[in-house]
Amino acid sequence: MEKRYAIGVDYGTESGRALLVDIATGEEVATHVTPYPHGVIDETLPGTGRKLEHDWALQHPEDYLEVLRRSIPEVLRASGVSPERVIGIGIDFTACTMMPLDAAGTPLCLVGNWKDNPHSWVKLWKHHAAQEEANLINAKAGERGELFLARYGGRLSSEWMLPKALQILNEAPDIYAEADCFMEAADWVIMQMTGSFVRSSCTAGYKGTWHKRDGFPSDAFLASLDERFKDFATEKLRGPILPLGAKAGELNEQMAALTGLEPGTAVAVGNVDAHAMVPAVGVVTPGKLVLAMGTSTCHLLLSDKEVHAEGIAGVVEDGIVAGYYGYEAGQSAVGDIFAWYVNESVPAYVQQHAKEEGIGVHEWLERRAAQQKPGESGLLALDWWNGNRSVLMDSDLTGVMVGMTLQTKPEEIYRALLEATAFGTRKIIEAFQDGGVQVDELYACGGLPQRNRLLMQIYADVTGREIRIADSTQTAALGAAMFGAVAAGVEAGGYDSVADAAKNMARVREESFKPMAKNVETYNALYEEYVKLHDYFGRGGNDIMKRLKALKSG
Numbered sequence: 001m002e003k004r005y006a007i008g009v010d011y012g013t014e015s016g017r018a019l020l021v022d023i024a025t026g027e028e029v030a031t032h033v034t035p036y037p038h039g040v041i042d043e044t045l046p047g048t049g050r051k052l053e054h055d056w057a058l059q060h061p062e063d064y065l066e067v068l069r070r071s072i073p074e075v076l077r078a079s080g081v082s083p084e085r086v087i088g089i090g091i092d093f094t095a096c097t098m099m100p101l102d103a104a105g106t107p108l109c110l111v112g113n114w115k116d117n118p119h120s121w122v123k124l125w126k127h128h129a130a131q132e133e134a135n136l137i138n139a140k141a142g143e144r145g146e147l148f149l150a151r152y153g154g155r156l157s158s159e160w161m162l163p164k165a166l167q168i169l170n171e172a173p174d175i176y177a178e179a180d181c182f183m184e185a186a187d188w189v190i191m192q193m194t195g196s197f198v199r200s201s202c203t204a205g206y207k208g209t210w211h212k213r214d215g216f217p218s219d220a221f222l223a224s225l226d227e228r229f230k231d232f233a234t235e236k237l238r239g240p241i242l243p244l245g246a247k248a249g250e251l252n253e254q255m256a257a258l259t260g261l262e263p264g265t266a267v268a269v270g271n272v273d274a275h276a277m278v279p280a281v282g283v284v285t286p287g288k289l290v291l292a293m294g295t296s297t298c299h300l301l302l303s304d305k306e307v308h309a310e311g312i313a314g315v316v317e318d319g320i321v322a323g324y325y326g327y328e329a330g331q332s333a334v335g336d337i338f339a340w341y342v343n344e345s346v347p348a349y350v351q352q353h354a355k356e357e358g359i360g361v362h363e364w365l366e367r368r369a370a371q372q373k374p375g376e377s378g379l380l381a382l383d384w385w386n387g388n389r390s391v392l393m394d395s396d397l398t399g400v401m402v403g404m405t406l407q408t409k410p411e412e413i414y415r416a417l418l419e420a421t422a423f424g425t426r427k428i429i430e431a432f433q434d435g436g437v438q439v440d441e442l443y444a445c446g447g448l449p450q451r452n453r454l455l456m457q458i459y460a461d462v463t464g465r466e467i468r469i470a471d472s473t474q475t476a477a478l479g480a481a482m483f484g485a486v487a488a489g490v491e492a493g494g495y496d497s498v499a500d501a502a503k504n505m506a507r508v509r510e511e512s513f514k515p516m517a518k519n520v521e522t523y524n525a526l527y528e529e530y531v532k533l534h535d536y537f538g539r540g541g542n543d544i545m546k547r548l549k550a551l552k553s554g
C-alpha cells in the first residue's frame, strides 16, 4: 500500500513549525520553521509606536497564517511527498493565547482603527497584566463556593481566558462590546483552515474553565465579577466544543491554495502544545508525568480519578487522552529564564570565549557549570522570573538569587538557574503526590531536553527519579500530526484513536538520565532551603515582590 502522511503544525512562542510524518511509522520526513515576523510584541504596538505597559505580551494573527503559507509548502517540497498522500493535519498552540473577533471571524486588530488599542490584539499565553482580574475571580469564586475553582488548584492563573477577557472589559469596554466572540488562537487557525466555528475541549477545559458536564462558570458568577460580564460565556465563548481526536472539518479551497495541500484534507480539532506532546512520547496511560520543557514547562499527567489539590493548574476529563482525567501544572518560565541570563546578564568575556570555541553561550556555560558539584557555588535561586503558575498561581511573584559574592562566576549563576527550575518541578511533583495523584515515571520532551544534558541530569538528581527523553525534537508537532491521522480515520489510512496512533508513531530514546546518589543527597538539603524561600516569599512571609512591583507600576 502507498504510504500515507500527516502534517503537524506546532505554534510556539516565537515561531511555528510544520512537520511531515509517515503515519505508519512516525518517521519525521521533513520539517520547516517559520519565525513569526512580528515575534512577541511586548514593547511597542506595531504601526502605532504606542508603548505597552509592563507584563504585556501580544501577537499578530497574520503571523499564524504565514506559518501555514511558508512551512507547509516547504515540507511538501523538501519531502517530495505529493499532497494527495497527506491525509490529515493537526495543529497545537500555546494557550491561553486569545483574541477578540468581529462577526466575520476577523481579529479586531485587523479591523478599522481598532488596531490602535492594544486590547484588540492577540493576548499571548504569557501576557501577565491580568493578575488583578485573576485575584478578583479567585476571591469571588472562593466566597461563593464555586465548584469550578477546585479543578484549577484553588486559583485560576492570570494567563487563563477569564482574567484576560475581564481585563479587556475593564480597560477597553468598547472593544469588549464590539467583540462578537473571543477565541483561542488554536481554534481561530482551525476556523481559517476549515471554515468551521468549533472550539477544542482541551483549550476550553484548561484555559476557558469549561467542564464536560457543568459547562462554563454560571452567568450569576460572571455577573458577580461585573454585571457587564454576565453573558461572557454564553455569548462570547459560544460555539460547539469538540473533543480531542475529533475532525474539526476539511481544508477549504483557500487554505488548500495557500498551503499546496488538497482541499478536503481532514483537519483535527486544535490542541494545546504541551498536551499534544503526551501521546507523542507514547504516554496514553496513568502515572507517567510528561515534562514539556521549552520557553516554559508544562507538567502533564493522566489519571483515572479526579482529585482537587493545590498545585494543579487544571484537571480536565478527556483533556489530553480520551478516557482519562488529564492534569496540568506548570512553570511560566524555564528556557526563558536561561535566555534572559544569556541575553541580558552574561559578561562580554563569556560571549568572547564561546565565540572563540565556536559554541553557543548556553553550551559554554553548560560545559563550565557541569564541572561544579551541587552546592559548590553557595547559590540558591527561586524560579519566578515570569511569576509562579504552580503551586502558588501568582504572576506577581518575581525572581531571587541568594548567596552571591564577589567570587560568583557566570557559570555558577547559570547552574543555580537550572537548579531553581528543577526545584520548581520537584515542588509540582510533590503537589501531585500529596494531592493523591500518583507519579510513577518521568518523561521529558520539548526543546530543552535535547539541548542541555546538564539540565536533565540536574532534574534526575533533584527529583531522585529516572527521566526518559523523547526521541523527537519536534514532539508537539509529532503529537499534532498524530491527531491529524486520527481525524483522517482508519479508513483513509489513519487511526481510530490517539492510543493506536501512539503505538506506531511515538518514540522515546534508549538512553535515559538516572539520579546519582551523592548529588541526590545534596539536592535534598538544597531543596529544603528552596522550600523555605518559596514559602517565605510566596506565602505571605514577606510580600516585598508585590510591593516592588507596585512601586514599578507607579
Ligand SMILES: Nc1ncnc2c1ncn2[C@@H]1O[C@H](COP(=O)(O)OP(=O)(O)O)[C@@H](O)[C@H]1O
Pocket: 012, 013, 014, 015, 293, 294, 295, 296, 334, 335, 336, 337, 338, 339, 340, 362, 363, 446, 447, 448, 451, 452
Ligand atoms: N542549550 C540550551 N540550554 C538551555 N536553554 C536553552 C538552550 N538553547 C535554547 N534554550 C532555551 O529554550 C527555549 C526554547 O525552547 P523550545 O522548546 O524550542 O521553544 P518553545 O517552548 O517556544 O516551543 C528558549 O527559552 C531558549 O532560551
Ligand SMILES: O=C(CO)[C@H](O)[C@H](O)COP(=O)(O)O
Pocket: 012, 013, 093, 094, 095, 096, 125, 206, 272, 273, 274, 275, 293, 294, 295, 296, 297, 298, 328, 330
Ligand atoms: O500554558 C501553556 C500550555 O498549557 C502554554 O502554551 C505554554 O506554557 C507555552 O508553551 P511553550 O513554553 O512551549 O512556548
